[in-house]
Amino acid sequence: MGDLIRRNICPNCGGTNLELDCLYQYGLIYKINKDGKVSKKYRKQDYGTMDCAYIHCCDCGWGSPDADCGNDSEGYLLMDKDWFKED
16 A cells, blocks of 8 residues: 555546545345245445445546545545556
């Protein structure tokens, strides 16, 4: 994991059509009917964030190799600066 920097371009193609996918946890809670079968109706229970986020480029399909991304307190996208190093 490297230092996080503000970037709004894809490290693979240079495109700007990026999405930040923040993963959350939720459960589907089913009632058990009197006959013992699981009801088809359910309710969702939100268990909050998993503290995990990935970046995806809609232009080339690139996805961040790990969860070293997110947003800062001002709302700017943060990426691992190592993704932008030339080989």
